[in-house]
Structures are given as C-alpha cells and as structure tokens.
Amino acid sequence: xxxxxxxxxxxxLSDDQREAVEHLLYxxxxxxxxxxxxxxEWQVKAPTLESDxxxxxxxQDELGHSRxxxxxxxxxxxxxxxxxxxxxxxxxxxxxxxxxxxxxxxxADPIVRSYLYDQAEHIRLEALQDxxxxxxxxxxxxxxxxxxxxxxxxxxxxxxxxxxxxxxRKLQEALDRLFPHALTLFAPTDEAVEERIDDLGLRTxxxxxxxxxxxxxxxxxxxxxxxxxxxAELPEQYDVHHSEFDLPExxxxxxxxxxxxxxxxxxxxxxxxxxxxxxxxxxMKDPDDS
Amino acid sequence: MDIEEVKRRAGPREFSPKDDLPExxxxxxxxxxxxxxxxxxxxxxxxxxFIREAPSLDRKxxxxxxxxxxxxxxxxxxxxxxxxxxxxxxxxxxELANGDGKFLNCFHYPMNDWEETPLIAFxxxxxxxxxxxxxxxxxxxxxxxxxxxxxxxxxxxxKHGEAILHELMTGTKREQELTQExxxxxxxxxxxxxxxxxxxxxxxxxxxxxxxxxxxxxELRTAFLNAYIPKAKKYGLEIxxxxxxxxxxxxxxxxxxxxxxxxxxxxxxxxxxxxxxTQINGRKAAQDAVEWVREVLDERxxxxxxxxxxxxxx
Amino acid sequence: MIWEVFRQEDAGDxxxxxxxxxxxxxxxxxxxxxxxHARRKPTNSLWVAPKPEIGEVDTEDAxxxxxxxxxxxxxxxxDFEAAxxxxxxxxxxxxxxxRRRKVQQEKKEAKGGD
Numbered sequence: 001x002x003x004x005x006x007x008x009x010x011x012x013l014s015d016d017q018r019e020a021v022e023h024l025l026y027x028x029x030x031x032x033x034x035x036x037x038x039x040x041e042w043q044v045k046a047p048t049l050e051s052d053x054x055x056x057x058x059x060q061d062e063l064g065h066s067r068x069x070x071x072x073x074x075x076x077x078x079x080x081x082x083x084x085x086x087x088x089x090x091x092x093x094x095x096x097x098x099x100x101x102x103x104x105x106x107x108a109d110p111i112v113r114s115y116l117y118d119q120a121e122h123i124r125l126e127a128l129q130d131x132x133x134x135x136x137x138x139x140x141x142x143x144x145x146x147x148x149x150x151x152x153x154x155x156x157x158x159x160x161x162x163x164x165x166x167x168x169r170k171l172q173e174a175l176d177r178l179f180p181h182a183l184t185l186f187a188p189t190d191e192a193v194e195e196r197i198d199d200l201g202l203r204t205x206x207x208x209x210x211x212x213x214x215x216x217x218x219x220x221x222x223x224x225x226x227x228x229x230x231x232a233e234l235p236e237q238y239d240v241h242h243s244e245f246d247l248p249e250x251x252x253x254x255x256x257x258x259x260x261x262x263x264x265x266x267x268x269x270x271x272x273x274x275x276x277x278x279x280x281x282x283x284m285k286d287p288d289d290s
Numbered sequence: 291m292d293i294e295e296v297k298r299r300a301g302p303r304e305f306s307p308k309d310d311l312p313e314x315x316x317x318x319x320x321x322x323x324x325x326x327x328x329x330x331x332x333x334x335x336x337x338x339x340f341i342r343e344a345p346s347l348d349r350k351x352x353x354x355x356x357x358x359x360x361x362x363x364x365x366x367x368x369x370x371x372x373x374x375x376x377x378x379x380x381x382x383x384x385e386l387a388n389g390d391g392k393f394l395n396c397f398h399y400p401m402n403d404w405e406e407t408p409l410i411a412f413x414x415x416x417x418x419x420x421x422x423x424x425x426x427x428x429x430x431x432x433x434x435x436x437x438x439x440x441x442x443x444x445x446x447x448x449k450h451g452e453a454i455l456h457e458l459m460t461g462t463k464r465e466q467e468l469t470q471e472x473x474x475x476x477x478x479x480x481x482x483x484x485x486x487x488x489x490x491x492x493x494x495x496x497x498x499x500x501x502x503x504x505x506x507x508x509e510l511r512t513a514f515l516n517a518y519i520p521k522a523k524k525y526g527l528e529i530x531x532x533x534x535x536x537x538x539x540x541x542x543x544x545x546x547x548x549x550x551x552x553x554x555x556x557x558x559x560x561x562x563x564x565x566x567x568t569q570i571n572g573r574k575a576a577q578d579a580v581e582w583v584r585e586v587l588d589e590r591x592x593x594x595x596x597x598x599x600x601x602x603x604x
Numbered sequence: 605m606i607w608e609v610f611r612q613e614d615a616g617d618x619x620x621x622x623x624x625x626x627x628x629x630x631x632x633x634x635x636x637x638x639x640x641h642a643r644r645k646p647t648n649s650l651w652v653a654p655k656p657e658i659g660e661v662d663t664e665d666a667x668x669x670x671x672x673x674x675x676x677x678x679x680x681x682x683d684f685e686a687a688x689x690x691x692x693x694x695x696x697x698x699x700x701x702x703r704r705r706k707v708q709q710e711k712k713e714a715k716g717g718d
Contacts, residue, residue, distance in 0.1 A: 040341045040350075043357050044334045045576040047583035049365040050625050050636040056358035057639045060351055067347050080347060105579025149638070156631055164586040271404040272345040275465055280346035281457055308662055362640060369606075369624060379626070439623070443644070591605055591628035595654070 007133050007200065010075035020196045021133055022076065023093070023189045024203065027253065028124075029069035030094035031185075033084065034261075035117060036062035037268060038098065039110060047107055054153060055110065061146040068139050071287045075135065080280040085272045089257070089265040093189055096252040097181040099261040108161060108170035109178070115154035116182040119218050121147055123210050124203075132201035139287075155221075162225040172227055179229065180248045186211035187253040293500075300501030302427035303434045307373045315500050316374045319430045322502055324377070327367035328386050328393035333410070334360035335573050336397050340407050352450045356411070359443050366439055370432040387574040389561050396479050398558045398565040405458055405468040409476035411451025413522075417483050417514045419444050421505070429501030452521070459525040466526065473522070474530045481533060482555050484511040487547055508542075515543045606655040607633035609641050612648045619651050630654075663712075669705065678702065 007017060039059035046052035070083050097117060102109050125144050131137045161167035186207045188194040198206045205213070219229050250256040272280075284290070293312050296305075305311055334357045341357060344350035368379040377385075385391040396414050401407070422444065426437045458469040485507045497503035505513075515535065522529060529535070533549030557563050561570060607627055610619035622641050627633035633652040642650060675681045679695040680702070686692035 037342065040338075040354055043341060043354065044331070044338045044361060044573070045580070047580040048587070048626060049361055049368075050627060050632075050640065051583075052361045053358055053365070053639045054636055056354060056361070057643070060354050060358070063347065063351055063354070067351075070347070084347065085345065104576065105582070107580055107583045149635075153635060156635055160590055160628070160632070161583075161586060163590060166582055167586050170582075268342050271343040275345065275404065275468075276462060277345050281349065282346070283348040283352060283453065308664075365625075365640070366623065435623075587628040587632075594629050595605060 005132050005201065007202075010072075010135065016196060017200060018076065020193055020200055020202060021136075022073065023193045024136070024197055025069055025073050026093040027189065029066050029073065029083070030092045031098055031117075032062045032066035032069065034092070034094040034098035034264070035113070036060075036066060037264065038100070038102070038113075041102060042107075042110055058114070058150050058153065061150065065143050065146070068143065068287055072135050072139070081278065085269055085277070085280055089262050091255055092252075092257065092261070092265075093255060094252050095181065095185045095187075096248060096250050096258060096261075097178060097185060099252070099257060099264060100178065100181060101260045101264075106170065106174065108167070108174040111154055111157040111161065112171060112174040112178055114150060115158055116178060116218060117185070118147060118150040118154055120182070120185045120210070120214050122151060123205075123213050123217075127203045127205040127210060130201075130204050136202070158225060162227070168226055171225070175222065175227055175229070180246065183211070183245050183247055184251045184253060186214070187247060187251045189253045189255075297499050300429050300499065302429065302501070303431040304429045304501060306431040307375075311374075314496070315502075316376050318497055318500065319433070319502055320371050320374050320376045322497060323367055323371035323374075323430070323433055323436075324382050324385075325392050325394075327364050327371060327382065328391045329397060330360045330364040330367060331386065332393045332397040332569060332573070333414075334364070335569060336401055337407070337410065340401075340404065343404055345404070349454070352446075356447050356450055359447065363436075363440050363443070366436040367433075370430070370436045373432045374430070383577075387570070387577055389566075389570050392559065392561065395482055395555055395558045396476075398561075398563050398569060399476075399479060400565055400568065403468070403472070404454075405465065406472045406476065408451045408455035408458065408469070409472055409480065412448060412455050413451070413476070413480050413518060414483060415444065415447045415451055416518055417480065417510070419448055420513050420517070421510055424504040424510070427501075427504050433502075455525055459527070470527060473527050477530050478533055478550055481511070481545060482550055482552075484508075484514070486552065486555075511545070512542045516541065607637070607652040608655050608658055609633075609637045610651040610653070611641055611645065612650070613646050615648050617648070619649065624655065625652070 007013065007021075010018075010021075013021065036059050039055060039062065042055050043052060043059070046055055070080060073083055074080070097113060100109075100113070122144075125140050125147065128136055128140050129144075131140075158171065161171050188207060194207060197203055222229050250258045271277075291310050291312060293314055296312060296315050299305075305315070337353070337360075338357050341350060341353045344353050368382055371377065371382060372379050382391065386393075394414075396410065401410065419441070422437050422441050426434055426441065428434050428437065455469070458465045487508055498506070519529060519535075534546040536544040536546075538544060554563065558566060561567075605626070605628065606624050607630070608624050609622055611622040612619045622645075625633055625636040625640055627636050630652060634650065637650050637652050641647070678698055679691070680699050686695060
C-alpha cells in the first residue's frame with residue numbers, strides 16, 4: 001500500500017491549506033453538534049424506555065464526535081467558547097438537515113434523518129480515512145465504529161415502521177420534508193475551497209462523487225421499503241442521478257440557515273450568556289491525552 | 291406463606307418471584323417500587339431541558355448521560371415492580387400519565403434556571419443515593435438487584451451535581467448569589483424529600499417489618515444532613531434559618547417540623563399541586579404523541595410471536 | 605415482549621444473566637441490550653432470549669443432586685492417594701462443592717422450621 005502523503009502540522013500550513021482544513025472541519029463538527037442537539041430533544045419523550053436509551057446514546061456519540069472535530073480546530077488557537085458558545089450563528093456550516101425542528105410525536109423524523117445522515121457520514125468518513133491531513137486521519141477509526149450502530153439502528157426502525165400503514169405514511173412525509181435538506185450535506189461551502197480540499201487530498205472523494213454513492217445506496221433502499229424518492233429516482237436511461245437538484249432555500253454549508261436554527265442557537269447559548277460565561281468548562285481529558 | 295412467616299423471614303434479598311407471598315406484601319412492595327420508578331422518570335423529565343442549556347460540551351454530555359441513566363433506572367425498577375405480579379409496566383406508565391402514579395415531591399416543582407440544577411443533581415440525588423444504598427438490603431430480591439445497578443451508576447450523578455455547584459460557587463458574585471437564592475428556595479423541599487417524621491408516616495411500619503424498607507425517614511434524614519450540610523457550607527452556601535435545624539450531642543439532627551409546609555407536601559402527595567399538573571400533563575402529552583409507534587411495535591410482536599405461541603401450545 | 609439478557613464479560617467467560625429489555629423482536633432486543641447492558645461494564649458478548657422461552661426448575665420442585673446416597677459418584681469416597689495433581693484438584697473441587705451443598709441444606713432446614 002502506498003504511503004499517504006501528509007500535510008504539514010497545523011502550525012505550519014499555508015493560509016490556503018489552513019482555510020481548506022478549517023472548512024472541512026467546520027462541516028464535520030457543526031453537523032455533529034447540531035444533529036446531536038436535535039436528537040437530545042427526544043430524551044424522555046421517546047416511544048419506549050428502551051428506545052429512549054438508544055437514541056440518547058446516539059446523541060451522546062454524535063456530540064462526542066463533534067468534540068473531537070472541534071478539538072482539531074483548537075489546533076488553530078480557537079477555544080471551545082469561540083467555536084461553539086460565542087460564535088455568530090450566521091457563521092456555522094452545518095447542513096440544514098441537522099437543524100430542522102421536530103413536530104411533537106413525529107418519531108419517523110429522527111429515524112429518517114438519522115438514516116440519511118448516517119449513510120452520508122459513512123461515505124464521508126471513508127473518504128477521510130486516507131486524508132493527507134494526519135490529525136483527521138487519526139480520528140476517523142474511533143468515529144466509524146460508533147456510526148455503524150447508528151446506521152443499524154436507523155435501518156431497524158425504518159423497516160419496522162414501513163411494515164405499518166401509519167408508519168409508512170409518516171416515513172414518507174418525513175422523507176419528503178427531509179430529503180432536500182439531506183442533499184445539502186453534499187453542497188459546497190465555497191466552490192474554490194472545495195476544489196482545494198480535493199486537490200490537497202484532504203478528502204479522497206469529491207462532494208459530487210460522494211453524493212452519487214449516497215444516492216446509489218439510499219434510493220434503492222428507500223424504494224425497497226415502499227417509499228418514493230421523487231426527483232432522485234433514477235430514470236431508466238441514465239446511469240447517473242440528476243446532477244441538478246432543487247436545493248432548499250437555505251443550504252447551511254454556505255452559512256445560510258433557517259429561522260429554526262437561530263432559535264436553536266439562542267436556546268443552547270442561553271445559560272452561557274445569562275451567566276456571562278467567558279469559558280467553557282472541561283470535565284474530560286483532552287482527546288490527545290486520552 | 292402467611293404474613294407472620296414473611297415478617298419472620300424478612301431479610302436482605304429473601305423473597306423472589308418464586309415465593310408465594312401474601313397480597314399485603316406484594317401491594318406494599320409494588321407501591322414502594324412503583325413510586326421509585328415514577329420518580330426516576332419524573333426526575334428525568336424535570337432535568338431534560340437542561341441538556342440543551344448546558345454551557346459547555348462536556349457538561350452537555352454529562353447531562354444527557356444523567357437523564358439517560360434515569361430512564362434506565364426507571365426501566366429496571368418497573369421490572370422489579372412488575373415481577374410482584376400485580377401490575378404490568380404499561381399499567382404503571384398509564385397510571386403515571388393519568389395522574390394516579392405518585393412520585394417524589396421535589397419533581398413537582400418547576401426548575402427554570404441553570405443554578406437550580408445542582409439542587410437536584412447534588413442534594414436530591416445525594417439524598418436518594420443514601421436511601422438506595424440501604425435498599426441493597428431490601429427483602430424483595432429483584433428490587434435489590436436493581437439497586438446494585440442504580441448505585442453503580444448513581445455516583446457520577448452526585449459528582450456531576452457537585453461539579454456544577456462548585457463551578458457556580460467559585461464563579462462570579464452574581465452566580466453565587468443566584469445559587470444561594472436557588473438553595474433557599476429548594477432547601478425545605480429537599481428536607482421534605484425524606485417524608486414526614488417516622489411517627490406520621492403511614493406506610494412505614496409494615497414496610498420495615500417485612501424488610502422492604504431498611505432505614506426510617508428520620509435516620510435517613512440525619513445521615514443526609516450529616517454529609518451534606520458540611521458540603522453546602524464548604525461551597526459557601528448559607529443554610530437558611532428556616533426550617534430550624536438543631537444538631538444534638540449524639541450527632542442526630544432535630545428539624546422543627548412546623549417550619550416546613552406539610553400542607554403543600556400532602557397536596558403534592560395527591561398530585562394536586564399546580565406543578566404536579568404541569569409536569570404530569572406535559573409528560574403525558576409527549577407520550578400520547580408517540581402512542582402510534584408503540585402500536586406499530588405491538589402489532590409486529592403479535593405477528594411474529596402471536597401465532598407461534600399458539601403453535602407451541604399445540 | 606420481555607427478553608432476558610446474558611452478558612459475557614471476557615472471551616472464555618460464561619454468559620451471566622444481567623437483566624432484560626422490552627422489544628418486539630430479537631434484533632430490536634439485541635440493539636437495545638447493547639445500550640442498556642454494555643454501556644459501562646466490560647462486555648465481550650451479549651445473548652438475548654425471550655422470557656417465555658426460559659424454563660425453570662428450582663430446588664423445591666427437584667431435589668437437585670438426589671436424596672439417596674450417591675457417594676459412589678464422588679472422588680472423595682475412594683481411599684487412594686491421588687495418582688496425579690489433576691486427580692487431586694478434581695477431588696478438592698468436589699469436596700468443596702459437597703461442603704457448600706451441605707451448608708445450603710442446613711440453611712434451608714433452619715428456615716423451614718416446621
């Protein structure tokens with residue numbers, strides 16, 4: 001196996017290189033943080049005690065992953081406060097899939113959301129396994145293993161809900177609403193920077209390629225369950241999915257977000273601001289030391 | 291087995307689902323364990339908004355884990371209660387939603403601000419932990435097993451609460467003042483956690499005689515005050531003047547019972563307090579909204595096992 | 605349905621009963637058991653079995669080990685010096701098991717009272 005070239009250490013990157021790394025890390029960290037935040041809304045509200053525990057675990061896993069990615073941004077001298085608690089909400093780069101609010105009782109939503117997200121995550125992590133940036137490369141194995149459970153969990157639930165008339169209707173509604181937002185997972189933050197990310201080998205597959213792979217997996221799976229994926233259905237005479245989809249109004253990656261995000265951000269920074277905190281306190285060891 | 295034999299044999303982990311126990315024992319045990327299970331769920335329900343409010347990543351992780359543990363404890367406890375053969379888990383959860391299920395006084399009050407969280411997470415959980423440690427010797431074996439697991443997990447809850455308290459009380463002057471205010475508001479409720487003094491407790495005697503209850507309300511309260519008054523002082527909290535608490539020479543504490551609002555306590559015990567309705571109905575609404583999912587799961591189970599059970603009988 | 609959960613701490617250990625989960629089928633039971641029973645304790649493997657499938661026979665129904673003299677099947681009955689260390693070990697283990705069985709018997713008789 002050819003050795004993966006490595007980029008220099010965080011402190012020695014050129015400005016261009018650093019910008020590319022930061023964009024990539026913000027995508028990763030912000031996605032995990034925001035989706036985790038949404039998942040925690042289901043704690044104590046899940047349909048059964050057991051399902052409550054499972055979803056809570058997934059929420060904590062994702063939050064833990066965001067912590068690992070924010071830690072890599074701290075290599076560039078940012079603090080947790082600057083990255084999470086004091087950062088302008090208009091600067092975040094998570095996919096708008098993560099920020100969507102839930103309707104009361106709509107269990108189909110976190111399931112479909114998790115399925116779409118976790119399949120994309122699987123592909124994304126694969127593309128980071130051989131990143132030329134060692135700091136990212138080194139974190140991937142731990143994260144990948146936890147994500148396996150998330151995918152299995154989502155699939156188990158989807159299959160059971162799909163067997164039921166009510167269930168499949170709710171799954172379809174959730175899918176219709178969430179699918180366009182899921183596409184933003186693969187949208188660029190900035191076209192030039194994304195090209196640089198690919199050229200530098202920070203990621204071994206481009207956003208386009210990953211999106212195709214993702215569609216190749218999720219569309220047949222959802223169709224097999226009896227769900228319709230509208231625009232994404234592969235027309236018979238083509239072997240590539242539509243290259244132009246209608247993306248939602250807010251894409252997230254380019255720092256445009258829905259009102260629901262700004263409300264969410266206000267909620268999770270409420271205590272920090274009310275108590276006039278200047279730093280975010282740690283309980284655990286630095287990931288590099290554990 | 292008759293009740294006299296139960297009282298004679300009553301000892302740690304003495305009785306299990308195999309034993310033919312009189313109804314009086316089963317009722318008392320179910321009531322006690324159900325109350326405990328309900329309290330875990332309602333405690334989790336009270337604390338959950340603070341997962342969102344946590345002001346750091348690590349604190350958010352800890353809060354999510356704590357709330358998760360409480361749901362897990364509820365799961366263990368409903369099973370321990372179910373094993374007595376009087377009520378199923380579903381029946382007990384229905385009772386909780388309908389306002390018939392009783393739970394700890396502290397969880398009938400609203401909690402609005404971050405500085406209130408250590409009152410529950412440190413003081414109330416500390417009180418609970420002491421009680422749970424004694425219950426490892428309860429006579430109903432499944433309950434004792436549940437306590438093994440609960441005690442194993444609970445230590446982190448109390449330390450998490452202490453860490454938040456520490457952070458607040460070593461923080462800004464405003465944080466300290468807010469925390470002191472919260473402490474004054476919650477302190478009487480925390481003392482009432484232990485229930486009325488032994489004399490006035492209706493169920494106490496029987497539960498003790500059959501080995502279900504291992505320590506009286508007064509002893510538990512004293513043990514708690516012994517451990518937690520010094521901690522409160524260490525963090526710079528001032529113990530409120532009321533209720534008046536006197537320390538005796540033998541290390542026990544006397545609380546002036548009339549300084550506590552027992553009318554409020556007994557209203558809460560009937561789930562009739564304003565906060566009771568808010569909490570119970572809030573949770574009920576959330577659970578009703580996902581009833582459709584439980585129905586899907588039940589139908590699946592029936593399809594997969596309903597038929598096969600018949601075949602097995604043949 | 606209730607599923608009983610059995611946890612194996614380390615490879616080579618026996619699976620021990622550690623609790624249960626409510627789930628509609630085996631895959632969901634496994635998925636839930638992973639979270640509920642292996643979050644903090646060292647775990648190499650988990651089994652789940654439907655509660656109704658678990659049969660039980662206990663000491664009141666079955667006189668475990670028999671009530672008539674079975675000393676013919678105990679190494680300690682035979683008066684030879686152990687031919688090798690493993691024979692001695694086996695004898696010692698059986699002696700200990702018999703001792704504990706006697707203790708259990710005595711406890712039961714004391715409680716039985718009548």
